[in-house]
Amino acid sequence: MADTVHSTTSGATGRAEGNLVTRFFRATEIDTRMLGMIGALLIIWIGFHILTGGLFLTPRNLWNLSVQTASVAVMATGMVLVIVTRNIDLSVGSILGFTGMIMGVLQSRFLPELLGFNHPALWIIALTGGIIVGGLIGTLHGVIIAFLGVPSFIVTLGGLLIWRGATWFVTSGQTVAPMDANFRLMGGGTEGSIGATWSWVVGAIACIGIVAAIINARRQRKRFAFPRRPIWAEYVLVALGCVIVLGAVSIANDYYWPVNIARRYADANGIAWPEGGLLISHGIAIPVLIAIAAGIVMTFIATRLRFGRYVFAIGGNPEAAELAGIKTRWVTVKIFALMGVLCAIAAAISTARLNAATNAQGELDELYTIAAAVIGGTSLAGGIGSIAGAMLGALVMQSLQSGMVLLGIDTPFQRIVVGAVLVVAVWLDTVYRAKAK
Amino acid sequence: MTEQTTPLVEMKNISISFGGIHAVENASIDLFPGEVVALLGHNGAGKSTLIKILSGAYKRDGGDILINGETADIRTPREAKKYGIETIYQTLAVADNVDAAANLYLGRELQTKWGTLDDVAMEANTREVMGRLNPNFKRFKEPVKALSGGQRQSVAIARAILFDARILIMDEPTAALGPQETAQVGDLIKQLKREGIGIFLISHDIHDVFDLADRVFVMKNGKVVGHARTQDVTKDEVLGMIILGKVPPGATAGPGAMKVA
Numbered sequence: 001m002a003d004t005v006h007s008t009t010s011g012a013t014g015r016a017e018g019n020l021v022t023r024f025f026r027a028t029e030i031d032t033r034m035l036g037m038i039g040a041l042l043i044i045w046i047g048f049h050i051l052t053g054g055l056f057l058t059p060r061n062l063w064n065l066s067v068q069t070a071s072v073a074v075m076a077t078g079m080v081l082v083i084v085t086r087n088i089d090l091s092v093g094s095i096l097g098f099t100g101m102i103m104g105v106l107q108s109r110f111l112p113e114l115l116g117f118n119h120p121a122l123w124i125i126a127l128t129g130g131i132i133v134g135g136l137i138g139t140l141h142g143v144i145i146a147f148l149g150v151p152s153f154i155v156t157l158g159g160l161l162i163w164r165g166a167t168w169f170v171t172s173g174q175t176v177a178p179m180d181a182n183f184r185l186m187g188g189g190t191e192g193s194i195g196a197t198w199s200w201v202v203g204a205i206a207c208i209g210i211v212a213a214i215i216n217a218r219r220q221r222k223r224f225a226f227p228r229r230p231i232w233a234e235y236v237l238v239a240l241g242c243v244i245v246l247g248a249v250s251i252a253n254d255y256y257w258p259v260n261i262a263r264r265y266a267d268a269n270g271i272a273w274p275e276g277g278l279l280i281s282h283g284i285a286i287p288v289l290i291a292i293a294a295g296i297v298m299t300f301i302a303t304r305l306r307f308g309r310y311v312f313a314i315g316g317n318p319e320a321a322e323l324a325g326i327k328t329r330w331v332t333v334k335i336f337a338l339m340g341v342l343c344a345i346a347a348a349i350s351t352a353r354l355n356a357a358t359n360a361q362g363e364l365d366e367l368y369t370i371a372a373a374v375i376g377g378t379s380l381a382g383g384i385g386s387i388a389g390a391m392l393g394a395l396v397m398q399s400l401q402s403g404m405v406l407l408g409i410d411t412p413f414q415r416i417v418v419g420a421v422l423v424v425a426v427w428l429d430t431v432y433r434a435k436a437k
Numbered sequence: 438m439t440e441q442t443t444p445l446v447e448m449k450n451i452s453i454s455f456g457g458i459h460a461v462e463n464a465s466i467d468l469f470p471g472e473v474v475a476l477l478g479h480n481g482a483g484k485s486t487l488i489k490i491l492s493g494a495y496k497r498d499g500g501d502i503l504i505n506g507e508t509a510d511i512r513t514p515r516e517a518k519k520y521g522i523e524t525i526y527q528t529l530a531v532a533d534n535v536d537a538a539a540n541l542y543l544g545r546e547l548q549t550k551w552g553t554l555d556d557v558a559m560e561a562n563t564r565e566v567m568g569r570l571n572p573n574f575k576r577f578k579e580p581v582k583a584l585s586g587g588q589r590q591s592v593a594i595a596r597a598i599l600f601d602a603r604i605l606i607m608d609e610p611t612a613a614l615g616p617q618e619t620a621q622v623g624d625l626i627k628q629l630k631r632e633g634i635g636i637f638l639i640s641h642d643i644h645d646v647f648d649l650a651d652r653v654f655v656m657k658n659g660k661v662v663g664h665a666r667t668q669d670v671t672k673d674e675v676l677g678m679i680i681l682g683k684v685p686p687g688a689t690a691g692p693g694a695m696k697v698a
Binding site for chain 1: 514515526530531532533534535539543544545546548552553554557558560561564580
């Protein structure tokens with residue numbers, strides 16, 4: 001019995017057969033589809049690097065890229081679950097706008113009257129308030145979809161209009177600014193980065209995590225005498241993971257504070273201005289850490305908890321899930337509630353970064369979020385999708401946009417390109433899946 | 438066979454009607470441990486309706502269900518499962534985007550002490566059950582979609598027996614399968630028989646089930662025409678029961694039998 005899905009041509013029976021490349025992938029169990037996406041990303045990056053004459057693959061641009069991706073990446077992690085269950089959420093951009101406005105008003109109008117400006121608890125109360133509002137909006141959508149039987153397309157299309165309108169009503173259209181100083185850290189920037197030392201600490205923790213995960217997986221397989229990867233494959237995976245993590249940290253650390261900010265910092269702290277300038281590393285930006293944390297938590301939910309298993313089972317066969325005794329309606333409500341919470345987190349990142357809450361915040365984000373999930377391999381037919389893929393999809397979209405900005409391409413043309421890429425990406429995926437069968 | 442023991446399942450004088458139409462009228466069937474009973478009849482003869490009463494999908498208007506000689510109160514699929522009655526639906530009811538272990542445990546997942554899914558333990562048990570049912574089955578890591586019809590059928594059956602089903606209901610178990618896969622399911626059924634599980638096979642095609650069954654019950658127009666041990670009757674005689682309601686000498690007549698003048 002052939003036990004390979006990916007090799008359609010050979011029908012090989014032996015594991016030792018095949019060339020070195022296929023053997024490598026089989027041994028390491030690396031997902032070739034994901035690898036294809038990383039390949040596409042690298043092509044985009046290198047292409048832009050050449051076209052812009054060496055502007056793209058610089059620590060500064062890559063760091064900015066990571067910060068710009070964070071907000072949509074956070075929402076994309078939730079959109080995966082929504083689309084996997086054959087639903088759609090068109091309202092995420094408007095929920096982002098509304099929760100962003102709520103958080104803005106809380107921290108710069110409402111709470112300062114009670115607590116005073118720059119109170120240390122301001123940001124946490126504002127963020128919590130936004131998350132609660134986001135969760136409630138999502139729950140409302142979910143209840144209407146699951147228990148009243150209105151299609152999610154319609155409910156969230158209504159939500160798209162309603163919450164955008166509601167955003168206007170909070171301040172009668174006025175922009176709210178500035179944000180609380182602590183809240184602003186969530187938006188990145190010079191202040192909102194963790195610096196070189198802490199970045200290395202995060203990198204080290206990530207590496208330890210990779211090693212621990214691989215050892216644990218191996219131990220678990222051993223416990224039940226399942227086939228294990230060859231030991232060299234484990235080493236390759238550990239090395240690959242650590243190199244990527246530490247490489248990313250080192251790039252983030254290679255982006256130094258702008259001269260004027262560094263000078264102001266030096267003056268304020270009484271540091272003598274050294275010859276050749278003071279080099280202070282940005283390190284990893286806080287919004288990027290938030291996005292990574294969201295990705296890890298959502299991956300855990302999707303793959304390690306019952307809830308995640310039910311999400312995928314419902315996406316694969318709603319009737320079978322129902323017959324198996326799964327409370328499919330409650331699962332739907334929870335998915336949309338989670339989506340609302342993630343919108344609020346994305347709103348915190350985006351308002352903090354802009355240092356303002358505006359009416360137009362998050363406009364078109366629903367489309368970028370859906371596109372990120374779909375480019376990342378989430379099937380609109382339901383049942384298939386991965387969080388990591390969706391976040392990578394968000395990075396691909398943002399890379400295209402920021403590359404075109406560097407090239408000086410006009411916004412209308414940028415949209416044409418992004419739209420075309422979306423269609424081509426899904427077409428390629430369809431071809432890949434048809435072949436993989 | 439074990440005719441002396443109490444029947445595993447006894448459905449006595451079951452009636453149900455939908456909007457004044459008697460879908461099942463005064464029907465009685467029984468099933469012994471380790472026995473395969475085929476329930477035959479045309480589409481609309483009432484066989485599926487009768488069996489759905491047993492699996493808890495329909496509520497009966499009258500009659501009794503006895504499990505191991507004791508009256509059983511079955512009103513929902515969940516209550517039926519409590520009595521060890523598992524149903525394998527014609528549509529198989531598997532989520533084909535997840536693997537065999539996920540399907541086997543769907544809705545009843547094993548968890549670690551931290552509340553996360555214990556995939557390794559589930560896969561281990563799945564391997565054990567599948568190894569018993571279908572030793573050739575090796576594709577544990579792949580979505581069920583990638584499996585053949587017979588393999589999917591064995592996943593569906595494994596799900597039923599994993600939770601200690603004593604009574605298995607299979608609705609048209611081989612209708613969608615090729616000859617080789619049908620043979621595979623046949624082997625599976627014989628295996629389950631040896632383990633003492635009682636099996637109801639429902640089919641409108643006698644050729645699907647005649648060789649597998651120990652006894653047949655034939656239904657027509659909501660009534661039981663009669664029942665017979667397969668060794669006492671021929672396929673043609675059973676066909677006569679299905680089509681005409683004519684009861685051959687080797688069979689026991691029921692309330693739906695053609696009145697012989």
